[in-house]
Amino acid sequence: MTYISLVIIGFLIGVLVLSTGGGGAAMYLGVLTTFFHLSTPVAVATSIFTAFPSLVVGAIGHYRNHNIRFKIGNRMLISAVPATIIGSLLSPYIPKKIYTWIVAVIFILLGIQIFIQIFSPNKSKKHSKYDNLKATMFGIISGLMVGVAGLSGGGPILAGLLLLNLDMVRAVATSAYILVGTSGVGLIFHLNNNINWSIGFSLMVGAILGALVAPKLLAKVDPIKFTTYVKPALAVLIIFMGIKMVI
Structure with a gap:
């Protein structure tokens, strides 16, 4: 696969995940293991480096x-960063x-989780005394997803933010802020693995370009409708990647 193709893939993933509250490491990890057949430890380090x-x-x-909600974001970081280190x-x-x-298994569960959110949305907007506990969990x-598996962990972070009744735009923005902290810590610990620099740099260039576009995209489109169309395809792709890894 040419370097231009890698840049394009990185760009598309960067736009997609940063417009829907993810970090992209899961997608990059799936691409690296499924299409480039990198070993899991190398793919993990490269995916975090890329994202x-x-x-x-x-x-x-x-x-x-002005869409990041730092008070809630910092609260979640307090639990996420130590878990990343462990x-x-x-x-x-x-x-x-x-x-x-x-x-x-994490890939497959993430895909299933997305389908559950699609077909059984939580319609309750009332605050619960367990909201903080749920967000911490x-x-x-x-x-743990970042530390053990090299994923960005955006799925559970976004779900936790939505449980705290943030709207989609602010949940996506705050998720990106939190994932900077967890992915940064995860990258430090995974640098001892062999990063595939040529593939990683090409994907990273595309991802950065996509990240520049994503916030502007959210400002111009209805993020809820956009997510509604994207989520099913994303769920199918993630489940496929998970199954492909073990067969």
């Missing part, structure tokens, strides 16, 4: 649009086969 700069660029764009410390001791299965799950 992190685009998350920073995207978060800056959302900050300029997961990163445990990941080198997990056998490659088990590691691959963990990543595959989603932060922990996200951190």
Whole structure:
């Protein structure tokens, strides 16, 4: 696959995930393992390396649009960052086969989670005394996903923010801010793995370009309708990648 193709793939993923509250590491990890057949540890390190700069660029764009809610974001970071550190410390001791299965199962569960959100949306907007606890748990799950599996953890973070009754635009923006923190910590711990620099840089260039476009895209389109159309395709793709890894 040519470097131009890699830049285009990175751009499309960057626009897609930063417009819908993700970080992109799951998508990059799926591409790296499914189409480039990189080993899981190398793909994990490369995916975080690819996603992190685009998350920073995207978060800056959302900050300029005044959509980040720092109070809620910092609350979730408090639980997500320690979980990322713990997961990163445990990941080198997990056998490659088990590691691959963990990543595959997380992919499949993420896809199923998206379908559940589509067909059984939570219509309740009332605050619950358990909201903070739920947000903390989603932060922990996200951190473990980053540390152990090299995913960005955007799915549980976005779900937690929506549980706290943020609207879609502000949930997406705050998610990008949180993921900068967790992915940055995860990248530090995964740098000891062998990053595929040529593939990683090409994807990263495209991802950064996509991150520059995403905040502007959210300002011009209805993010709820956009997410409604994108989510089913994204769920199918993530589940496919998870199954492909273990067959």
